[in-house]
Structures are given as C-alpha cells and as structure tokens.
Amino acid sequence: MTIRIDTGKCDGCGSCVPACPFGLLEVIADKARVEEGCTLCGACEAVCPSSAISSEEIVQAAPASDEHRGVWVFAEQHGGRVKAVSYELLSKGRELADALGTELGAVCFGHNVADTDQLIACGADRVYLVDTPELADNQDELYARQLAELIERHKPEMVIAGATALGRSFFPRVAAMLKTGLTADCTGLDIDIENRLLLQTRPTFGGNVMATIVCQARRPQMATVRPRVFKKSLSNGRQGQIIKVDFERERITSRTKLLGFVEALGEKVKLEDADIIVSGGRGLGKPENFKLLEELAGALGAAVGSSRVPVDEGWIPYAHQVGQTGKTVCPKLYIACGISGAVQHLAGMQTSDVIVAINNDPSAPIFEVATYGIIGDLFQVVPVMIDKLKRE
Numbered sequence: 161m162t163i164r165i166d167t168g169k170c171d172g173c174g175s176c177v178p179a180c181p182f183g184l185l186e187v188i189a190d191k192a193r194v195e196e197g198c199t200l201c202g203a204c205e206a207v208c209p210s211s212a213i214s215s216e217e218i219v220q221a222a223p224a225s226d227e228h229r230g231v232w233v234f235a236e237q238h239g240g241r242v243k244a245v246s247y248e249l250l251s252k253g254r255e256l257a258d259a260l261g262t263e264l265g266a267v268c269f270g271h272n273v274a275d276t277d278q279l280i281a282c283g284a285d286r287v288y289l290v291d292t293p294e295l296a297d298n299q300d301e302l303y304a305r306q307l308a309e310l311i312e313r314h315k316p317e318m319v320i321a322g323a324t325a326l327g328r329s330f331f332p333r334v335a336a337m338l339k340t341g342l343t344a345d346c347t348g349l350d351i352d353i354e355n356r357l358l359l360q361t362r363p364t365f366g367g368n369v370m371a372t373i374v375c376q377a378r379r380p381q382m383a384t385v386r387p388r389v390f391k392k393s394l395s396n397g398r399q400g401q402i403i404k405v406d407f408e409r410e411r412i413t414s415r416t417k418l419l420g421f422v423e424a425l426g427e428k429v430k431l432e433d434a435d436i437i438v439s440g441g442r443g444l445g446k447p448e449n450f451k452l453l454e455e456l457a458g459a460l461g462a463a464v465g466s467s468r469v470p471v472d473e474g475w476i477p478y479a480h481q482v483g484q485t486g487k488t489v490c491p492k493l494y495i496a497c498g499i500s501g502a503v504q505h506l507a508g509m510q511t512s513d514v515i516v517a518i519n520n521d522p523s524a525p526i527f528e529v530a531t532y533g534i535i536g537d538l539f540q541v542v543p544v545m546i547d548k549l550k551r552e
C-alpha cells in the first residue's frame with residue numbers, strides 16, 4: 161500500500177520530502193515519488209501545498225459501520241481463576257461504555273471458571289462464557305477463532321484485552337481475521353464520544369513520544385492494555401447476565417495441540433502483585449549492593465524491582481525489570497534507589513500511589529514524579545530506613 165501522488169498537480173516544490181518520517185519521498189524531474197514502505201501515516205499529505213498527495217481512497221475503502229455497538233473486554237483466566245488484568249479492564253470498559261451510552265460485555269473462555277459473577281460486579285452487563293475442557297488452557301488458535309466468531313455475531317464496536325503473554329499472542333490473530341486495526345500494549349485509553357472513536361495511547365520511538373492512535377475505518381477497534389494501568393473497581397450489587405455459548409468443536413479447530421503447561425522458572429518474583437516495591441538502578445554500583453535493597457524490602461514486606469541497567473549488567477534477573485520493556489507496576493509504595501527516572505523506566509511505574517525517590521543528583525528526573533524525594537547517598541539513606549523500620 162502507498163499514497164497516491166497526482167503528477168498533474170505536483171509542481172516538485174519538495175515540501176513533502178522532509179515530512180516523511182521514513183525518508184521515502186524524493187523529487188525527480190520536478191515530480192515527487194514515493195519508495196516502498198509507506199505506512200500511510202499521512203504526514204506528506206498534510207504539508208503538500210498543491211493537494212497533490214492523497215491517501216483518502218485507501219483510508220475510506222472500508223468505512224466503520226453503525227451496526228457495531230457495545231464495548232467488550234476479553235476476560236483472561238488461568239486455572240479457572242480470572243486474571244486481575246481482566247477486572248482492571250472492565251472498570252475502564254465500564255467508563256467507556258457509559259460515555260458512549262452502550263453495554264459492556266465480558267468474554268471468558270476456560271473450563272470450570274469460578275469467578276464469572278465477579279465480572280458482573282466489576283462492570284459487565286453481559287458475560288459471554290464458553291466453558292469447555294478444550295479451552296481450559298490458553299490456546300491461540302482456538303481462542304482466536306472463537307473470539308472472532310463471537311465478534312462477527314454480536315458486532316461490538318470496541319474490544320480490549322490485557323497485554324499479557326496470551327493477549328499479545330492471540331489478539332493480533334483476531335484483528336487479522338476481522339481485517340481490523342489493533343493497538344498493542346496501550347498505557348492509556350480514552351474516548352472521542354462524538355465520533356465513537358477509541359483513543360489508544362502507547363509509547364513509541366523508544367518511549368520518548370506518547371502516540372494516540374485511532375482506528376477510523378474498521379470495526380471493531382481493538383487494543384491490548386498492560387496490566388496495572390487501570391484500577392479495579394467493584395460494585396457487589398450489580399446485575400448482569402451470563403450467556404453460555406456452546407463450543408462448536410467440529411468447526412473451531414486448531415492446527416496445534418497443547419502438550420502441557422510449565423510455569424516460567426524465572427518468574428518467581430510477582431512484581432505486578434506487590435503492594436510495595438523497592439527498586440534499584442545503576443546507582444547501586446555493583447550486584448552485591450542489591451542485598452541492601454533486599455534487606456529494606458524484607459523490613460517492608462516488599463518485592464525487589466530494578467531499572468534496566470542492573471538487568472543488562474547481569475546484576476539481577478530480567479523478571480525484576482520495571483519499565484517499558486519490563487513490567488508495568490502500580491504498587492501502593494514504590495521506592496526508587498539510585499534510579500535517574502528515564503522515560504522508559506517511568507512508563508512502568510509512574511502510576512504508583514506513592515513514589516519515594518532516593519538520588520544524590522537533585523536534578524534527576526525521577527524527582528519530577530516522586531511524591532517524596534530524598535536527595536542523598538542511598539548507601540547512607542537506606543541503612544537509616546532499615547534501622548528505623550526494624551526498631552519500630
């Protein structure tokens with residue numbers, strides 16, 4: 161796919177050339193030309209003074225249909241228990257559905273799923289439940305086919321899922337089957353009520369820019385969202401409907417077979433679930449100094465996190481990394497020790513309720529997001545904290 165350049169209108173002014181973020185445009189013999197790789201971003205179209213560039217034909221090829229209504233959340237489960245991210249998404253989904261004046265649906269696949277009532281308590285008006293041994297464990301192909309079929313049948317306008325290992329893997333298949341757009345790994349969702357558009361925000365260009373993406377021409381609009389970005393809200397008196405959907409095993413088949421499920425060995429640290437996290441960065445200086453943070457974490461009942469530098473240096477395993485390419489966390493208390501506060505680190509922890517930063521550089525960016533900042537040497541500050549906590 162590419163944009164169209166009307167050579168009758170193009171006068172070779174060259175304004176479009178620097179506008180292309182991918183350097184795909186050049187002017188040869190007074191006419192603009194585009195090379196392979198165009199993403200249809202529209203940047204060149206916006207700057208052309210002669211209206212010679214158009215991407216309209218392609219963008220409007222498949223207009224969004226008004227028959228799509230409703231917001232859906234894919235409620236992921238493991239071992240019959242609904243995952244926390246599903247409840248977080250339902251609370252956001254409720255907000256989106258209320259803003260649009262529509263219903264919120266939850267879709268759950270599994271076997272003997274225990275918590276379907278909780279899906280209603282957390283905001284769902286309807287729960288579409290496919291309860292069958294075939295879907296007990298996460299299986300990309302079966303899940304994708306089943307979800308695509310339900311979406312085609314009920315036509316929601318938005319469908320969101322957690323950016324978990326499963327969500328990242330099977331949701332793009334669903335989007336491809338339905339020939340619609342998907343924004344992966346969002347850190348924020350909002351709504352353009354007038355145009356019924358889901359505003360999907362995620363970091364881009366190495367986390368230095370936050371991009372808000374819309375899917376104008378296709379339905380449903382699909383997004384995966386990182387765990388712990390939204391907070392769960394519960395209302396026990398809510399009423400809703402559980403709709404049991406039969407699994408049509410003759411039609412919904414898979415080319416792959418799940419042989420077994422093995423828990424990841426490196427994933428002992430449940431950072432995502434911790435209420436308190438003590439994290440260390442390059443300021444720790446060497447791997448042995450993580451012992452100091454472990455001691456502080458022990459005194460607080462906290463988990464130990466890390467910026468990327470100690471992980472890259474091999475001081476601590478990847479499972480501890482917080483940030484854009486690590487885990488997104490939202491504890492009640494996050495203590496950052498010797499971490500500068502690079503945007504990629506902040507992307508994973510800045511929604512924490514209380515942030516305490518310990519850093520000897522008063523101009524470190526971490527202080528801009530910190531609730532409490534301690535300017536000082538962590539090797540002096542942390543032992544005092546440990547001592548005080550132990551005494552009290």
Ligand SMILES: Cc1cc2nc3c(=O)[nH]c(=O)nc-3n(C[C@H](O)[C@H](O)[C@H](O)COP(=O)(O)OP(=O)(O)OC[C@H]3O[C@@H](n4cnc5c(N)ncnc54)[C@H](O)[C@@H]3O)c2cc1C
Nearest residue numbers: 441442443467468483484485486498500505519520521538
């Ligand atoms: C695509 C991409 C993805 C990335 N993903 C991540 C990610 O997921 N997570 C992440 O963390 N980073 C990530 N990064 C790296 C990020 O850009 C930073 O390089 C990294 O976060 C810096 O780690 P740091 O704060 O530990 O180190 P530095 O930036 O070097 O900061 C060390 C800090 O320690 C302070 N300090 C030093 N000694 C002491 C002391 N004795 N007492 C108190 N303070 C002290 C210094 O003043 C300094 O502020 C990513 C980068 C890219 C390009």
Ligand code: SF4
Nearest residue numbers: 180198199201202204
């Ligand atoms: S639409 Fe975007 S990617 Fe394509 S040529 Fe224009 S600026 Fe480049």
Ligand code: SF4
Nearest residue numbers: 170171173174176208
């Ligand atoms: S900005 Fe428009 S008129 Fe100028 S070179 Fe590009 S396509 Fe041609």
